[in-house]
Amino acid sequence: MKEFSPETSAPEPGAEPTFVSQQVSGARRYYLDLNPAPQSALTVVCGGVERMTPEYMVSRTQFPFYGIEMVTEGAGKLELDGNTFSLQPGVVFAYGPRTHHRIWTDSVHTMRKYYIDIAGRQTKRRLTDAGLLDSKPLRVIALHEFVEIFESLDREARSDSEWTPDVCRSLAELLMLKIRQRRVGEGQAISRAYDTYRRVRDEIEENYMELRTAEDVAAKCDLSPIHVSRLFKRFGGVGAYQFLLRKKMNHAAELLIEERLLVKEVADRLGFSDAFQFSRAFKRVYGIPPKELTKVRSAMRASVSDD
Structure with missing residues (x-):
């Protein structure tokens, strides 16, 4: 998902500093x-x-x-x-x-x-x-x-x-x-618990489309759901399911904006039972329902173009 937003004290459009990568x-x-x-x-x-x-x-x-x-x-x-x-x-x-x-x-x-x-x-x-x-x-x-x-x-x-x-x-x-x-520090071992957390997080990042619940994540990593919950509470700041859900919703936003799929189509692709369940999850992450996302993005782009 492209994340361009209006900028504070930014250069004129198309005149970003040369040290800023366009890749x-x-x-x-x-x-x-x-x-x-x-x-x-x-x-x-x-x-x-x-x-x-x-x-x-x-x-x-x-x-x-x-x-x-x-x-x-x-x-x-x-x-x-x-x-x-x-x-x-x-x-x-x-x-x-x-x-x-x-x-x-x-x-x-x-x-x-x-x-x-x-x-x-x-x-x-x-x-x-x-x-x-x-x-x-x-x-x-x-x-x-x-x-x-x-x-x-x-x-x-x-x-x-x-x-x-x-x-x-x-x-x-x-x-x-x-x-x-x-x-x-150099020579200081990272705790085994943190290594396990990183392994679970990597599993979610790589396979979030196939995983549906925190229990799925735990089973995939051969851990108990309680253990996974404690790891994310200690090192992640958010629960394992919240992290999984955000990964899914990030992908959903890409499908809505970049591929212009319908809400129902995105819900089906992400494995939600219906569009209502998907819309509720999307709003929990972004604060707006998915049908409003394209309106907001269009308004932001129009504002940048007007400037």
């Missing part, structure tokens, strides 16, 4: 200050979330700001200063103006990742304290906590008030503090 199947971006004052302590420049296309690959030897990126779905590779690392959900990395870096996605399990670009006198020190400027990525636990911060940044960046830059700066600082808190 995406969906993106939600915001722009706050593309020309930050050199004397500022810490400034949020821009940020967002992107879904990669199978051919996605960026290679940079120069970058105008410091960037932090975090993978939430899929897999890929990262090259930092000549060293190559695997990317998967929960991996976070950073680069600076002179950091040679290359990022590419797995062509089958394409990545979805959040990013934020920052600048200012204190930026390098804050990133160093977080362990992000050692020419290697970090792995963090409690991924949902980071998603909440990135989503808060996106929301606040669009508020367009006099307090917006200060609030976003505080959230960027919180993000780096949270990385220090939740990172898994």
Whole structure:
């Protein structure tokens, strides 16, 4: 599903910064200050979330700001200063103006990742304290906590008030503090429970079309439903069924928007007993019934075109 939304302080249509990749199947971006004052302590420049296309690959030897990126779905590779690392959900990395870096996605399990670009006198020190400027990525636990911060940044960046830059700066600082808190240090083993959670989550991401209930998920992974529930409560922030349902509804939104299928057709494809049951599940996730989705998206696109 394409995730383009109206942007705050964005460039003119078609005039996005050259460092922004166009190899995406969906993106939600915001722009706050593309020309930050050199004397500022810490400034949020821009940020967002992107879904990669199978051919996605960026290679940079120069970058105008410091960037932090975090993978939430899929897999890929990262090259930092000549060293190559695997990317998967929960991996976070950073680069600076002179950091040679290359990022590419797995062509089958394409990545979805959040990013934020920052600048200012204190930026390098804050990133160093977080362990992000050692020419290697970090792995963090409690991924949902980071998603909440990135989503808060996106929301606040669009508020367009006099307090917006200060609030976003505080959230960027919180993000780096949270990385220090939740990172898994080199040589520190990730708990067996977290590995199991990752295995269950990967199973849902790969087979969500065939899975219908949390009990199905548990059976597929040879675990008890109670065990799966405890794992997602501890590490996921949402229940296993809620995570499964969101995956299904994300796909449903793609079918409604990209393929223009009818609500009943989408309900049948996703295995719901009827359109009413599907519509109720869709509204639980997105807050609107599926029949309203195309109206909202059409209105948003018309608004962008008018601007």
